[in-house]
Amino acid sequence: MINLLFFGRLGDFAKDVPSTIEASTPAEIRELLAVEFPDLGKALHQPQVLVSVNKMIVDWDQPLFDGSEVAFLPPVTGG
Amino acid sequence: MTVRIRIQQQDFDLAEEYQLLRQTDSVVGAVVTFAGLVRDFEVSAEGHDSLANSIDSLSLQHYPGMTESLLEKIVEQANERWNLIATTVIHRVGDLAPREQIVLVGVASQHRADAFEAAQFLMDYLKTQATFWKSVSRNGEQRWIESKASDQHAARRWERAADE
Structure with a gap:
C-alpha cells in the first residue's frame, strides 16, 4: 500500500481520493488517478x-x- | 553555528529572538533580522495590488517533517556560503489575520555583509523551496495563492552568484 498526500490547491481536487493506492511509481499513481479523477x-x-x-x-x-x-x-508559496 | 528552526502556530517575539542571536557568542558583531507580515491585500500574479484584492484572513499549510528538513538544508547552504555564528528561522502555520507576523529570519555573524546577504538568501530560498502553501479568504471564499515569478527570479540570483 502506498500512502497519498496532496498539498495546496491539489488537495481541493483530491477530496474524494482514497488515502492509499497500489502502484509502482508516482507516474503510475498519476495515471491511475487521472482515470477516475480527470481534474486531479x-x-x-x-x-x-x-x-x-x-x-x-x-x-x-x-x-x-x-x-x-x-x-x-x-x-x-510560504514566507 | 547555532541553528534554531521552528514551525509553530503561535506568534514569536522579535526582541526575544534578537537577544538570543546577540548573546550566542562574544564575537557576534552583526545581527540582521527580517520579519514578514500578513498584508491586508493580495498582490496579483501581475504585481498589482489594490483594495479590490483585500483579504479577511490568510491560512498557511505545510508538510510536517519535510518542511523542517528543507529548512535545515537551506540553513546549511547559507552556512557554507557565509561566515555565520547563529541562524534562526521561525515560520508560522494555521490561520493568520492581516498585520500578524508570519516569518522570522535572523542571522548573527562577525561582520554585517555575511548577515545581510545570508538573511536575504534564506528568505529567497525559503519562499521558493520550503513546503508551505498560503490560501486567503475573502468574503467567505477561500483561494490558494499562486507562486510568483518575482520570487523565483530572486532565488535564481544566488545561483548566478555561486557560478561566478
Whole structure:
C-alpha cells in the first residue's frame, strides 16, 4: 500500500481520493488517478507540480515500496 | 553555528529572538533580522495590488517533517556560503489575520555583509523551496495563492552568484 498526500490547491481536487493506492511509481499513481479523477489528473500533470517519496523530492519514475508516503506538491508559496 | 528552526502556530517575539542571536557568542558583531507580515491585500500574479484584492484572513499549510528538513538544508547552504555564528528561522502555520507576523529570519555573524546577504538568501530560498502553501479568504471564499515569478527570479540570483 502506498500512502497519498496532496498539498495546496491539489488537495481541493483530491477530496474524494482514497488515502492509499497500489502502484509502482508516482507516474503510475498519476495515471491511475487521472482515470477516475480527470481534474486531479490534469492538475498533477502541470509541469510545476513536484512529487516526493518519504519526504524527499524524486523523479516521477522513482520505484515505490509498500508503505511509501507519496506527496504531490504544487509550487510553494510560504514566507 | 547555532541553528534554531521552528514551525509553530503561535506568534514569536522579535526582541526575544534578537537577544538570543546577540548573546550566542562574544564575537557576534552583526545581527540582521527580517520579519514578514500578513498584508491586508493580495498582490496579483501581475504585481498589482489594490483594495479590490483585500483579504479577511490568510491560512498557511505545510508538510510536517519535510518542511523542517528543507529548512535545515537551506540553513546549511547559507552556512557554507557565509561566515555565520547563529541562524534562526521561525515560520508560522494555521490561520493568520492581516498585520500578524508570519516569518522570522535572523542571522548573527562577525561582520554585517555575511548577515545581510545570508538573511536575504534564506528568505529567497525559503519562499521558493520550503513546503508551505498560503490560501486567503475573502468574503467567505477561500483561494490558494499562486507562486510568483518575482520570487523565483530572486532565488535564481544566488545561483548566478555561486557560478561566478
